[in-house]
Amino acid sequence: MARRFRGSEEVKVDAKGRVSIPAKFRRIFEASDPDFEAGKRAQLVIVHGTRDWNWLQLFTIEAMEEIEDGIARMPRGSAARNLLENIYQGHADEAEIDGDGRLVLPQKLREKIGLTDSAFFISAGDSLKVWTPEAHAEEERALEARVPELEPGADPLSLLSLAEEG
Amino acid sequence: MARRFRGSEEVKVDAKGRVSIPAKFRRIFEASDPDFEAGKRAQLVIVHGTRDWNWLQLFTIEAMEEIEDGIARMPRGSAARNLLENIYQGHADEAEIDGDGRLVLPQKLREKIGLTDSAFFISAGDSLKVWTPEAHAEEERALEARVPELEPGADPLSLLSLAEEG
DNA sequence: AGAGATGCCATGGGATTTCATGGGAAGCAA
DNA sequence: TTGCTTCCCATGAAATCCCATGGCATCTCT
Numbered sequence: 127m128a129r130r131f132r133g134s135e136e137v138k139v140d141a142k143g144r145v146s147i148p149a150k151f152r153r154i155f156e157a158s159d160p161d162f163e164a165g166k167r168a169q170l171v172i173v174h175g176t177r178d179w180n181w182l183q184l185f186t187i188e189a190m191e192e193i194e195d196g197i198a199r200m201p202r203g204s205a206a207r208n209l210l211e212n213i214y215q216g217h218a219d220e221a222e223i224d225g226d227g228r229l230v231l232p233q234k235l236r237e238k239i240g241l242t243d244s245a246f247f248i249s250a251g252d253s254l255k256v257w258t259p260e261a262h263a264e265e266e267r268a269l270e271a272r273v274p275e276l277e278p279g280a281d282p283l284s285l286l287s288l289a290e291e292g
Numbered sequence: 293m294a295r296r297f298r299g300s301e302e303v304k305v306d307a308k309g310r311v312s313i314p315a316k317f318r319r320i321f322e323a324s325d326p327d328f329e330a331g332k333r334a335q336l337v338i339v340h341g342t343r344d345w346n347w348l349q350l351f352t353i354e355a356m357e358e359i360e361d362g363i364a365r366m367p368r369g370s371a372a373r374n375l376l377e378n379i380y381q382g383h384a385d386e387a388e389i390d391g392d393g394r395l396v397l398p399q400k401l402r403e404k405i406g407l408t409d410s411a412f413f414i415s416a417g418d419s420l421k422v423w424t425p426e427a428h429a430e431e432e433r434a435l436e437a438r439v440p441e442l443e444p445g446a447d448p449l450s451l452l453s454l455a456e457e458g
Numbered sequence: 459a460g461a462g463a464t465g466c467c468a469t470g471g472g473a474t475t476t477c478a479t480g481g482g483a484a485g486c487a488a
Numbered sequence: 489t490t491g492c493t494t495c496c497c498a499t500g501a502a503a504t505c506c507c508a509t510g511g512c513a514t515c516t517c518t
Contacts, residue, residue: 132337133385138479142493146478150386227477230493248382266342269378272371279438282341282379285372286362304469308503312468393467396503 129158129188131249136259139245143236144228148247151254152227158186158252167222172235173253175213180239181265182231182256189252190214231256295324295354297415302425305411309402310394314413317420318393324352324418333388338401339419341383346405347431348397348422355418356380397422 135148147155155168162168171190173183185193193214200207223229231241239258246262248255257265270276276285301314313321321334328334337356339349351359359380366373389395397407405424412428414421423431436442442451 128386132381134382140480144479149477225495226479228479233492248378250377251381263343266378269371269375270342273375275372276375279434282376283359283362285376286359286366306470308471310469315467390504391506392469394469399502 128154129186130154130252131254134246134248136244136246139231139236139241139243143231143233144224145231145245145256146226146228147223149227151247151249152223155184155186155223158188160187167224169220169222170229171218172221172231173214173218174235174238175217180257180261182235182239183250184229184254184256186252192252294320295352296320296418297420300412300414302410302412305397305402305407305409309397309399310390311397311411311422312392312394313389315393317413317415318389321350321352321389324354326353333390335386335388336395337384338387338397339380339384340401340404341379346423346427348401348405349416350395350420350422352418358418 131151131154133150135151137146137148139145152168155170156162159168159170169187171185171187173185175183197207197210197214200210219232219235221229231245236242239256240261241256241258244259246257246259248257248262273285276282297317297320299316301317303312303314305311318334321336322328325334325336335353337351337353339351341349363373363376363380366376385398385401387395397411402408405422406427407422407424410425412423412425414423414428439451441454442448
């Protein structure tokens with residue numbers, strides 16, 4: 127079973143703050159939770175980061191363990207380590223996917239990113255980012271604007287050759 | 293077995309969104325899927341890209357792995373890398389060719405490119421592009437317009453020399 | 459060569475399952 | 489009580505499974 131997310135999906139957020147985790151993503155969370163077994167609930171970690179983040183990031187248990195190992199190897203007390211600990215441990219919550227395949231996003235977190243009636247999930251390697259559909263569209267425009275060397279109509283893969291030069 | 297697509301084909305899209313993958317293309321997908329074996333289903337990746345794409349791009353597993361390796365070699369956090377990840381990871385889906393040689397295009401993707409009752413497949417190296425027949429005709433006209441240095445009636449191969457000059 | 463058989467292929471459809479989503483009611487806390 | 493949670497059930501739509509058909513090309517047998 128794959129351990130990486132791929133794709134994106136828009137889902138409804140109901141009045142109780144529940145969001146259905148699209149089935150293809152749910153399977154990744156299940157496969158990447160060492161304690162998961164049929165009938166039980168897959169665990170995951172919701173990172174909401176610092177004030178300026180307008181998205182949430184959902185990590186599988188395995189991905190989170192890797193990150194924590196990475197942090198543990200950094201010099202204790204270094205500014206960088208403190209920063210990472212602040213984000214990934216301080217501004218993170220444990221959560222689980224319920225029997226109906228849904229995740230309940232606490233009100234605080236919904237408010238932080240401005241979620242009301244629908245949420246946009248998009249894969250980011252071994253995590254899933256959650257945005258309001260509008261915030262994501264905005265982010266995507268910004269992303270494109272940051273790569274002026276890609277002419278309209280050009281194949282994005284032409285960017286790969288840049289890697290070998292610079 | 294060849295690993296590159298050649299040619300184009302128009303096929304029907306039925307009410308369930310199923311499209312028959314022309315046999316010559318199907319064999320490429322099978323040959324380029326490392327885990328494929330007789331009786332099993334060939335895997336592939338459907339990239340639908342950002343808002344403005346009005347086509348889908350079907351990649352073999354091997355082609356997609358190459359792209360992902362290329363992306364992985366780019367500097368983490370660079371604008372170009374983020375853009376490519378957004379397209380090829382965020383706006384892509386895993387899929388497979390069913391026992392009847394068909395691919396099911398999810399409703400969302402059909403709507404995105406305006407697909408209704410028939411689809412036009414055209415080879416693009418190690419991927420296959422899918423358009424509505426109308427959109428493809430339009431694209432073909434635009435393609436020519438983007439290369440003004442080719443005079444009407446001139447041999448397109450004359451363009452090859454441009455590559456050497458830069 | 460011609461007739462018939464065989465196989466591959468594109469296409470269609472019914473039946474079943476999965477999935478996203480909505481809502482009621484019980485549990486719990488302020 | 490009043491508002492959140494948590495658990496359980498309901499439903500329509502979409503996706504999946506499985507089987508069927510007709511056309512075209514190739515092969516085989518006489």
